[in-house]
Amino acid sequence: MINFNPIRSGVLLVAIALIASGCSTQRNTWLNRNFHQVNAWYNGLFNAQASFNQGMRVLSDEHNDNFDQPLSIFRYATANQRQQISSNMQTAYTKSSRVVARHSMFIRGVEYNRLIDNAYFLIAKSHFFRDNYIQALATFQYVTNSFPPPLAYESLVWQAKVASFMGNASEANRLLGLSFSAIERAGLLQSSVGRFYHFVAADHFIRHNRIADALVNLQSAAELTRSRKERARLTFILGQHHYSLGNLAKAREHFELVLDLSPGFHLGFHTKINLAFASIGEDGDPNIIYGRMQNMLRQRQYVSQRDRIYYAIGVLALAKNDSTQAKEMFRQSVRFGSDNEIRKGQAYYRLAQVYLSENDYINASNYYDSAMVFIPAETLGREQMLLMQSILKDLAQNVAVIQREDSLQRLATMSEAERNIRLGEIVALIGERLQADRQTGADQRTQFRGMQASPVAGALGADVEWYFYNTTAMRQGRLEFARRFGNRPLEDMWRLSNQTTDEPIVAAQIGNEPVGQDEEAPTGELPSIENLMADLPLTPEMLTISKEKVADAYFAKGLIFKDRMQDSLKAVVAFRNMVNYDQSTDDTPTAYFYLIRILEAQGQHNQANQYKTHLIQRFPESPFAKIFSQPEVLLRAQELRDQAQQRYQNAYLAFTQQNFQQVVDDWHATESLELDDNIRGQFDYIKSLALYRMGKTDEAMQMLEQIVANREGSSVHQVAGQLLEVLRREPTLAEIETPIGNQPEVFDEAISLFRFNPNQVHFFILAVSRGTTDFSTITQALERLNQDDFAARRLSISNVFLSQDTHLITVTSFPDKESAM
Incomplete structure (x- = not known):
């Protein structure tokens, strides 16, 4: 039998009633506010914040500092690494959104749940760390406009940060100005909001190369940072930027402060390296710094950093103009940096630069190829590196042609006995290289088989043998693939013989210097003397072909120096080599012209006049010779071109006025003039249109056929072919195109600023x-x-x-x- 207790039942009913009334988000009572605040925190916001914090810890752990460049203010890793925290940010976003949906007490324009602003703020930050910058910016704006300080001010700073990450410098500057004024008026510059402002401002100014402005904010951020570890990192960044500006005393001061803050091993090590560099200009004796680096090499604690120390010694050697020692140190850096791809890429890049300074373009090209395999895609200035890689590849190819053909010509001039001895030596040398190449391959295979017993595999567990669990094996495999096949795109049937690589095939052996110093890397079987004899220019015809190859290579070198490297001094040398070579080609007059123009620009008028005389004597009928010998002829030719252009203007006007016979008459008036293909093509095209409008379709089609056959490369070649296809299927008059060239611009006042493109995102x-x-x-x-x-x-x-x-x-x-x- 159940005993009824009226008091207990009454209390239970009251409690149920209170809970039910507390669920309402539209009644501003003490019970309602506390009910929704408690549930907002424990039923969502706590877990959302925990997920967000976990993602930030992962992001910080994944971030790898590149100590050879100024460290980034924020440790946000790379775009690919940020994908790892996408689920954390999605969880933070989802739970925060549910808090807003279920517990927001937005009544008559006022939010009474004091945790909702934090939920919105967390939503905005989760958007940012998923690279959804537009959504993040909109949400931060909502927080700034809807909630009181200091969160409103912090959100305003976040808006500036988002704008900076989106590349909108002017908007970021405006928002930083607004946020600084607001924070200063509120007396919050010394608070966490003020510290965050200095972080964002410093990061923004560094992104836009306003280093002096960045240093002021970075100094303030360091002073407001309590954590010794974080303050040491910020101080190190200050030292790096002072060093980049040439403020060596300031740089040393900050690096010494870092050491006083007891930094970790890596930061401490790189601080010592940078402190050494910053001291070079003060004591005037790089040998002292060199001794410090050598001492570090002997210390066991720095064994894992030998690649960095060798790299630093190489930089010191360059400061002493000792390129021989520099090259050796950079090679040692590559040798000991097997697990540091970034360092290896930087060492290869330094080697390429040294060889480039020595005009050894083949080695420079090889090392550039090797460097671009290891240098990360997000590295600042990588586009310029890729451009130089392309330039050096073309330059090295022409240098190799010159070396090869000169060598073959020298062999061809030897006596048969002397030639056979020399060819035997070459075959022996190639055999030695082949043997060394086979041994390198065997060593690499042995190393690959031993990877299962490596520390990486051991860290994964004794039973782990799958290739894709071994990061070292994967990296080695990727580099070996790139060395053999180049950086091919991921696609089906990639090994087909007619496919090409996206980049030049890497010339580097893994962990060693590039193969092929002055010759191609020996691959395959050992050639015989008979094979080598086949390439020798032993007949007059073959000798002429060989010499033409050399002359063409000199001309190509000159163009590369003149147009792509903007190096007029080296262009002069290349063009001079070509015009002085004992074999002329169709490009020799052009080389004379470029050489003369460069010398005139350099003020060397006597030499320019000498080459003008040579050009006129050797190639009197060339257009370039007539520029100097018969300037009146060129002026007359220009007058005729101007007349032809005016005739075309008249013909175009006549066509627009439907005076088609006048168009034909103007064409005939210029028929005897020597016009370039483009102007002549335009005349032919407008005449074909006029003929069609006059009902002479067959004649119009014949004219279009002549344009397609004879005016390739002109501005009307493609459109003439298209119109010819239209005429062949009996078009309507509306399908006939208008003339090309000098057309009046037509503007549609109703044109919208927006265009619909179905192929866009x-x-x-x-x-x-x-x-x-x-x-x-x-x-x-x-x-x-x-x-x-x-x-x-x-x-x-x-x-x-x-x-x-x-x-x-x-x-x-x-x-x-x-x-x-």
């Missing part, structure tokens, strides 16, 4: 009203749909706060219209 956007729809339910439904039906597309679902009452749910990104629909 598309977003799905759904506008949701807070008052009528539960956007959390919609978001969850979309997430389930995405997981069930669209998982392979890796779509991202986000929530953008358009206004107080309207949210935008975005699904991104679809590659084009068809995918989005």
Whole structure:
């Protein structure tokens, strides 16, 4: 039998009633506020913040500092590494969004739940760390406009940070100015908000090379930082930037402060290295610094850093203009840096630069190829490095042609007995290289088989043998593939013989200097003397061909120096070699012309006049000779071109006025003039249009056929072919094109600023009203749909706060219209 207790039942009923009334988000009572604040924190925001913090710890752990460049202010790793925390940020976003949906007490324009601002702020930051900058910026703006300081000011600083990351420097500058004024007025410059402002400002100014402004903010950030570890890192960055500006005393001061802060091993080691560099200009004796580096090499604690020490000694050697020692030290850096790809890339790059300074373009090209395998894609200045790699590749090819053909010509002039002795020596040398290459391959295979017993494999467990669990094996395999096949794209049937690589095949042996110093790397079987004899220019015809190759290579070198490297001094040498060579080609007059113009620009008029005389004597009928010998002829030719251009203007005007016979007459008036292909092609094209409008379709088509056959390279060649295809299928008059060249510009006043392109990236956007729809339910439904039906597309679902009452749910990104629909 159950005993009824009226008091207990009454209390229970009251409690139920209070809880039920506390669930309302539209009643501003003490019970309601506390109910939703407690539930907001323990049922969502706590876990959201924990997930966010975990992601930030992972990001910090994944970040690898490159001590050869100024360290970044924020440790945000690379874009690919940030993908690892996508799930953490998604969790933070989802839980924070649910907190807003379930516990926001937004009543008559006022938010009464004091934790909702933190939820919005966490949503904005989760957008940022998923690289959704537009959504992040919109949410930070909402926080700034909707909530009080200091969060509003911090959110304003975040807006500046997002704008800077998006590359909008002017907007970032404006927002930084607004946030500084607001923080200063509120007396918060010494608070955590002020410290964060200095971090963001310093990072922004460094991004836009305003180092002096960055140093002021970086100094303030360091002074406001309590953590000795973090303050040591900021002070090290200060030293790096002072060193880059040439402020050696300031740089030394900051590096010494770092050592006083008891930094960790890596930061301490690199501080000593940088302190040594900063001291070179003061004591005037690089040998003292060199002795310090040698002493570090002998200490066991620095065994793992020998590649860095050798690299530093190489830089010191360059400062002493000792390129021989520099090259040896950089090679040692490569040798001991087997696990440091970045260091190896930098050492290869330094070697390439040394050889380039010595005009050894073949070795410079080889080392550039090796460097670009290891230097990360996000490295500052890598585009310029790739450009120089391409230039050096072309330059090295021409140098190799000159060396090869000169060598073959010298062998051809030897007596048969002397030639056979020399060819035998060459065969023996190639055999030695082949043997060394085979031994290198065997050593690499032995090293690969031994990787299973490496510390990396041991760290994964004794039973781990799968190749893809061994990062060292994967790296070695990737580099070996690149060495043999180049950096090919990932695609089917990649080994087909007619496929090409995206970049030149790497000339580097793994862990050693590039193969092939002055000759190609020996691969395959040992050649015989008879094979080598086949390439010798032993007949007059073969000798002429060989000499023409040399002359063409000199000309190509001159063009590379003149146009691509902007080095007029070396261009003069190359063009002079060509015009003085005992074999002329069709490009020899052009080489004379370039040589003369460069010498005139350099003020060497006597030499320029000498080469003008040589040009006129050797090639009197060339256009370049007539420029100097018959300037009046060139002036007359220019007058004729101007007349032809005026005739075309008249013909075009006549065509627009439908005076088609006048167009034909103007064409005939210029028929006897010597015009370049482009002007002549335009005349032919407008005449063909006029003939068609006059009903002479066959004649129009004949004229178009002549343009297609004879005017390749002119501005009307392609459009003439297209029009010819149209005429062959009996077009309407509206399909006939207008003439090409000197057409009046037509502007449509109704043209919109926006254009629809179905091939561009598309977003799905759904506008949701807070008052009528539960956007959390919609978001969850979309997430389930995405997981069930669209998982392979890796779509991202986000929530953008358009206004107080309207949210935008975005699904991104679809590659084009068809995918989005």
